Amino acid sequence: MKVLKFEERTLSTEKIFTGKVISMQVDEVELPDGKIAKRELVKHPGxxxxxxxxxxxxxxxxxxxxxxxxxxxxxxxxxxxxxxxxxxxxxxxxxxxxxxxxxxxxxxxxxxxxxxxxxxxxxxxxxxxxxxxxxxxxxxxxxxxxxxxxxxxxxxxxxxxxxxxxxxxxxxxxxxxxxxxxx
Known part of the structure; x- marks a missing residue:
């Protein structure tokens, strides 16, 4: 069950690397208080x-x-x-x-x-x-x-x-x- 308290809404995604096992991206997000932040993320297939x-x-x-x-x-x-x-x-x-x-x-x-x-x-x-x-x-x-x-x-x-x-x-x-x- 996903709990979305303090959810950060994604505004944009910049893919910066795609490899054999992982990919990486930087997301710009809107925080719960309305401020904007960046999140560096590693994506993995599990x-x-x-x-x-x-x-x-x-x-x-x-x-x-x-x-x-x-x-x-x-x-x-x-x-x-x-x-x-x-x-x-x-x-x-x-x-x-x-x-x-x-x-x-x-x-x-x-x-x-x-x-x-x-x-x-x-x-x-x-x-x-x-x-x-x-x-x-x-x-x-x-x-x-x-x-x-x-x-x-x-x-x-x-x-x-x-x-x-x-x-x-x-x-x-x-x-x-x-x-x-x-x-």
Whole structure:
């Protein structure tokens, strides 16, 4: 449900960049008090993230370098929604591409925004259980270099404390699993 309290009415939009993953624009808006302001916005097609849990009740994480932060990070599997693709299909595809697993139980949990102050990206969060290894998994992105590891909830909490898990979607995923007392 959209709440429009303090709505900022768009007066004009200037597109300043269109890339493979995002586009950027500057909107001129009228504020609730009638004043005019500019808003720099990042537009994103949306993404999925998957809390994948093994039969041993471990979380499946991927390790990869993130250029924006200039560091290697541990994250739950995730990926961008392709044009016309339903989020659940993206989640199934990304789980296999990034981890080599398929899930016999896939459940939608929540959708949330990542940085609403300047970006419209939303993430659809799923939980995947009853995993099975795929003999020949679908190929991932050719510019993606990933290691897969499995950790307990306690190990994941320690990785958060040590800032090896540093991104919001993964922290949310770990806290969700902890709330279910899967350990």
């Amino acid at each position: 993404a999925v993230a998957i809390i994948a849990i093994t039969a041993e009740r471990k979380l499946v994480l991927v390790e990869q370098f993130r250029k924006a932060l200039e560091r290697t990070m541990l994250e739950i599997p995730a990926g961008k929604i392709e044009p016309g693709e339903k989020p659940e299909l993206t989640a199934i595809r990304e789980l296999e591409e990034e981890t080599g697993y398929r899930a016999n139980s896939f459940k939608y949990l929540q959708t949330f925004s990542t940085s609403p102050g300047f970006a419209d990206e939303i993430i659809h969060l799923y939980i995947a259980e009853d995993l099975e290894k795929v003999d020949q998994p679908a190929a991932g992105d050719e510019d993606e270099f990933i290691d897969v590891l499995e950790v307990t909830v306690e190990e994941a909490e320690e990785l958060i404390a040590n800032e090896r898990i540093y991104d919001a979607k993964t922290v949310v995923g770990v806290w969700y699993v902890k709330s279910l007392q899967f350990d």
